[in-house]
Structure formats: structure tokens, C-alpha cells
Amino acid sequence: MSSHRRKQPSPSQSVAAVVLAAGEAQRYGALKQLLDWNGQPFVGAVAGTALEAELSPVIVVNGSQHAKVRRAVEDLPVEVVHNPDWREGQSTSLQVGLRALPPNCGAVIFLLADQPQIPARLLRAMVETHARTNAPVIAPQVEERFTNPVLFDRVTFPDLETITGDRGGRAIFERYPPHLIPWPETIISLDVDTPKAYRNLLRYNEGS
Numbered sequence: 001m002s003s004h005r006r007k008q009p010s011p012s013q014s015v016a017a018v019v020l021a022a023g024e025a026q027r028y029g030a031l032k033q034l035l036d037w038n039g040q041p042f043v044g045a046v047a048g049t050a051l052e053a054e055l056s057p058v059i060v061v062n063g064s065q066h067a068k069v070r071r072a073v074e075d076l077p078v079e080v081v082h083n084p085d086w087r088e089g090q091s092t093s094l095q096v097g098l099r100a101l102p103p104n105c106g107a108v109i110f111l112l113a114d115q116p117q118i119p120a121r122l123l124r125a126m127v128e129t130h131a132r133t134n135a136p137v138i139a140p141q142v143e144e145r146f147t148n149p150v151l152f153d154r155v156t157f158p159d160l161e162t163i164t165g166d167r168g169g170r171a172i173f174e175r176y177p178p179h180l181i182p183w184p185e186t187i188i189s190l191d192v193d194t195p196k197a198y199r200n201l202l203r204y205n206e207g208s
């Protein structure tokens with residue numbers, strides 16, 4: 001048995017969501033968190049999906065233009081925390097989110113604010129897989145490669161706290177190889193790094 005496996009979690013241990021929404025989207029040229037997705041801003045759509053999947057709590061980490069991001073989710077039952085060090089890279093937002101989690105949190109799913117196309121049923125599948133396997137890390141697999149979002153069991157939290165710079169949770173994958181969930185919808189792996197990619201995402205959504 002892997003040394004990273006743990007005992008079955010108690011019912012009081014919840015699976016939380018942390019929405020990473022702190023960056024300034026320098027490559028895109030505008031604040032991606034506020035782009036429109038079916039009539040709502042990206043960050044609101046992502047947080048809403050986490051709520052639909054019954055993740056609890058749902059925490060939004062903002063940074064650049066934090067007031068605008070906060071207003072975009074003010075009507076949702078989420079907690080917004082500010083990362084004053086957002087310029088130092090994704091690791092700082094990841095850790096701000098971790099520190100906002102309640103003591104009874106058994107795992108967390110990190111979601112990117114520029115991926116509003118992630119469905120709630122995928123998040124539920126990740127939670128169910130975690131309950132069944134106790135895998136330290138769980139990620140969807142699309143066409144032979146893993147993609148976001150990623151679930152991290154609480155056993156990984158101390159390791160996540162050691163990451164520095166503009167790196168995310170993948171920095172600990174060598175120690176905790178992800179348990180992969182094959183997923184048939186390639187749309188979940190699309191990133192909105194450019195206006196062209198945004199247009200492609202909108203066309204994909206319209207045609208689905």
C-alpha cells in the first residue's frame with residue numbers, strides 16, 4: 001500500500017473548491033476573469049459550478065483588480081480572499097486558498113478562473129473517486145494527458161505549502177502521481193490565453 005494513502009475520511013470532512021482568480025492575464029491583454037460566459041463573468045460561472053457540485057466551502061482568491069473580481073461574485077455564497085503577493089506567481093494564490101480552508105476540509109479542488117466550461121458532473125466524479133480511492137491527487141484525463149481541475153487530498157497540503165514562484169500543484173506530482181479519470185469531452189482542456197482561444201471556446205460552446 002502506498003505510504004501516501006490514509007484512512008477513510010469521516011463524514012465531517014468536506015471537499016472544498018478554491019477558484020484561482022488573482023492574475024492580471026498579461027498574455028490575454030484583459031482581465032480574463034471578467035469575460036462573458038453565458039451572460040455571466042468567467043469567475044462567477046466557475047464559482048457557480050463549484051456550488052452546483054456541492055463543494056464546500058467555495059473560496060475565490062483574487063489579486064489583480066481585486067475589487068472588480070469581488071463584485072463579480074458578490075451575489076454568490078462564496079468567500080473571497082485577497083492575495084497581496086499575486087505578482088509572485090500562482091503558488092502564492094494556491095497557498096492563500098489553502099490557508100482559508102476550514103479544519104475539517106478533507107480535500108480541495110483547485111479551479112482556474114479562465115475555464116468556465118468545466119461541468120459540475122466532472123467535479124462530482126472527482127469527489128466520488130476521492131471518496132472511493134483516497135487518492136492523494138485526482139485529475140481528469142483527456143486524450144492521453146491530464147488536465148485541470150485537480151483535486152488534492154489534505155495529506156498533500158504540507159507539500160503544497162512548499163511550492164514557490166509561478167508554479168501550481170503539478171510541482172508535487174512526482175511525489176503524488178495523479179489518479180486519472182478518463183473524460184470524453186475535450187472542451188475541458190481548452191485554455192483562454194488569447195482572444196482567439198476565447199472565440200474558439202465560445203464557438204465550441206455554441207456547437208455543443
